[in-house]
Amino acid sequence: MNPTGLKAEGATGSDAAVDDAPATPLAAPVLTPEPPRSGLRRVVVTGSGTVNALGLNVPDTMAAMREGRCGITRLDFRDVERLTVQIGAQIHDWEPEAHFNRQQILLYDKFTQFSLLAAKEAVAQSGLAFHGELGLCSGVVLGTAGGGLNTWDENYRVVYEEGKNRVHPFVVPKLMNNAAASHVSMEFGLRGPAFTVATACASSNHAMGLAFQMIRSGGAKVMLTGGSEAMLCFGGVKAWEGLRVMSKDACRPFSANRNGMVQGEGAGVFVFEDYDHARARGADILAEVVGFAMSADAQDIVMPSAQGAERAITGAMKDARLNPEEVGYINAHGTGTAANDKTECAAVAHAFGHHADRLMISSTKSMHGHVIGGTGAVELLACIMALRDGVIAPTIGYEEPDPECALDVVPNTAREAKVDAVLSNAFAFGGLNAVLALKRA
Amino acid sequence: MSKDVHDRIIAIIAEQAMLDPSEVRPDMSPADLGIDSLGMVESIFAIEEAFDISIPFNANEPDQSDFDVSTVGSITAAVEKLVADRG
Numbered sequence: 001m002n003p004t005g006l007k008a009e010g011a012t013g014s015d016a017a018v019d020d021a022p023a024t025p026l027a028a029p030v031l032t033p034e035p036p037r038s039g040l041r042r043v044v045v046t047g048s049g050t051v052n053a054l055g056l057n058v059p060d061t062m063a064a065m066r067e068g069r070c071g072i073t074r075l076d077f078r079d080v081e082r083l084t085v086q087i088g089a090q091i092h093d094w095e096p097e098a099h100f101n102r103q104q105i106l107l108y109d110k111f112t113q114f115s116l117l118a119a120k121e122a123v124a125q126s127g128l129a130f131h132g133e134l135g136l137c138s139g140v141v142l143g144t145a146g147g148g149l150n151t152w153d154e155n156y157r158v159v160y161e162e163g164k165n166r167v168h169p170f171v172v173p174k175l176m177n178n179a180a181a182s183h184v185s186m187e188f189g190l191r192g193p194a195f196t197v198a199t200a201c202a203s204s205n206h207a208m209g210l211a212f213q214m215i216r217s218g219g220a221k222v223m224l225t226g227g228s229e230a231m232l233c234f235g236g237v238k239a240w241e242g243l244r245v246m247s248k249d250a251c252r253p254f255s256a257n258r259n260g261m262v263q264g265e266g267a268g269v270f271v272f273e274d275y276d277h278a279r280a281r282g283a284d285i286l287a288e289v290v291g292f293a294m295s296a297d298a299q300d301i302v303m304p305s306a307q308g309a310e311r312a313i314t315g316a317m318k319d320a321r322l323n324p325e326e327v328g329y330i331n332a333h334g335t336g337t338a339a340n341d342k343t344e345c346a347a348v349a350h351a352f353g354h355h356a357d358r359l360m361i362s363s364t365k366s367m368h369g370h371v372i373g374g375t376g377a378v379e380l381l382a383c384i385m386a387l388r389d390g391v392i393a394p395t396i397g398y399e400e401p402d403p404e405c406a407l408d409v410v411p412n413t414a415r416e417a418k419v420d421a422v423l424s425n426a427f428a429f430g431g432l433n434a435v436l437a438l439k440r441a
Numbered sequence: 442m443s444k445d446v447h448d449r450i451i452a453i454i455a456e457q458a459m460l461d462p463s464e465v466r467p468d469m470s471p472a473d474l475g476i477d478s479l480g481m482v483e484s485i486f487a488i489e490e491a492f493d494i495s496i497p498f499n500a501n502e503p504d505q506s507d508f509d510v511s512t513v514g515s516i517t518a519a520v521e522k523l524v525a526d527r528g
Contacts, residue, residue: 084495244482244500260501302479338501339478 042275043215044441045286045384047128049121051114052266052368052378053089057121061378062385064367065393066414071368072251072262079234085246089264089369090232107170108183109148110230114267114374115180116187119224123188126271127283128222130189139192139220140184141211142269143203143227145373146236147196148175153235180228184269192220201333202294202428203227203373204268208380209292209434211272221274226377228267237263243302245337251370253334253363253395254341254409256402261335264369268377285441287387290421291320297431304340304427309347312433316423317351320437324352327359327437328419329386331379332409333427334363334395335370342404344425349407360417362410366396376426376434383422387440390418446524449491450517457484467514474513478503481510494523 050057053071054064064071071089080086096105096113108116119140130138151174158164173179178196185194193214197207204227211225231237240246240263247260278285293315297308317324333344341363349356364382365371371378382393391414398411424436448462455462458474465474471481478500485496496519498508509515 242482242486244485244498247499247501258501259499259505303477 043289046283047122047126047271049118050268111228112180115228118267118269135189138222140224142181143207147177151175200428202426202434205376205426205434223272226269227374229372229374251336252397253336254405256400264371291316291437294434304343306346312435313351316435316437329422330361331424332363333425345405362395
């Protein structure tokens with residue numbers, strides 16, 4: 001592994017050259033121990049739920065990740081023939097009627113529907129009911145980038161293309177970015193902190209990080225958290241086409257012949273709970289959330305910076321009191337674009353020094369697509385699977401080694417390995433980075 | 442027509458590079474002109490709009506697209522061909 005030369009490209013601004021100086025190889029950094037922090041609560045995951053192209057629940061999704069199954073197919077929606085990119089990890093068997101009544105369907109955009117179904121699975125697994133006191137100190141924080149984008153798209157079509165002058169009365173409550181978080185709060189009676197985070201592709205990692213911090217600081221007992229995205233519609237994909245970073249054939253993260261990202265859709269929602277509370281009621285603990293850090297590149301609106309990513313990675317380990325050698329697996333941001341994958345590998349190589357050659361890093365976006373604001377939540381399932389089941393989800397679609405991504409990317413086939421601590425990376429457009437650290441329960 | 446097409450392409454590239462068209466030479470690369478990957482995507486969009494053509498360009502593999510963006514000369518030649526094919 002030679003990190004030299006793996007530097008972020010396209011940096012703009014006069015300070016960029018200084019900040020983006022090539023990384024030099026380092027020994028595994030030893031983080032300065034910090035004094036124990038009193039009063040902080042431990043935070044555990046006691047429920048998980050998802051809806052995505054690999055499955056409409058957690059067991060089906062994890063089975064697909066173990067098999068290395070690809071959820072990317074030909075897109076199917078109105079006007080798809082006018083798109084130059086016609087593939088995506090779309091949920092083709094989505095039937096809202098199977099889960100919601102007529103009135104709910106009128107009120108719920110698809111991103112809200114995905115969130116609610118995932119939240120129901122997570123809460124059912126946790127065994128929690130939010131009556132009385134618990135509801136008052138429990139909340140929900142969800143990430144989404146586009147919110148009710150299908151609702152915007154459909155109603156713009158009605159007024160602009162079809163020339164109608166009247167729209168359905170629920171357009172605003174359907175499309176607003178906080179609709180999903182609000183409906184989840186109503187569904188379960190969560191009366192504490194409730195809000196939505198929108199940081200593009202890092203939205204759900206930021207959301208889960210904030211949920212973690214709220215419980216750790218004693219601000220809440222239980223938080224439902226994760227994120228959702230439903231951007232696979234004509235306007236959603238057309239907008240992405242403009243940037244010319246999408247692949248027309250496949251998502252191949254870290255592979256030398258990668259040619260762009262592939263969008264997905266879906267949601268992931270988790271129950272984060274105060275450890276003492278979970279322990280007292282004998283809950284099944286899926287994993288412990290031990291650290292979180294966020295950083296901003298403050299550099300470029302689309303080109304990532306290795307230094308910004310590295311600061312979030314190192315920050316999460318420091319927050320978790322983890323030494324780099326303890327981390328066995330990283331769920332990568334791994335979008336399959338030329339820029340992200342080499343920058344991310346450079347950041348990991350520099351943050352971990354020699355240990356970078358011993359840890360595993362995979363991008364499950366190769367299977368469930370880039371779920372944008374919901375992606376970190378769907379990807380947290382791969383982290384839980386690694387910690388709980390000892391199965392590392394693979395990077396599928398991997399065809400050719402890239403010297404700029406010379407890490408163990410778990411190519412094409414899942415691997416059995418016991419890992420004690422993992423990280424989950426998310427690096428958003430706008431240079432906003434969010435990394436979570438988890439440990440085996 | 443060809444001279445007109447050529448001049449319009451140069452004008453678009455010059456505007457992106459914030460230079461006078463007379464300063465843009467055929468042997469210059471986008472990097473020579475200070476045009477980064479996002480600037481390249483913008484220029485291609487402007488050229489597509491100006492000539493009503495579709496340019497096959499993927500920012501992930503600029504060297505492998507059928508559309509050669511290595512120099513100003515290669516860009517103008519490729520656009521002139523697309524405009525001619527359009528008829």
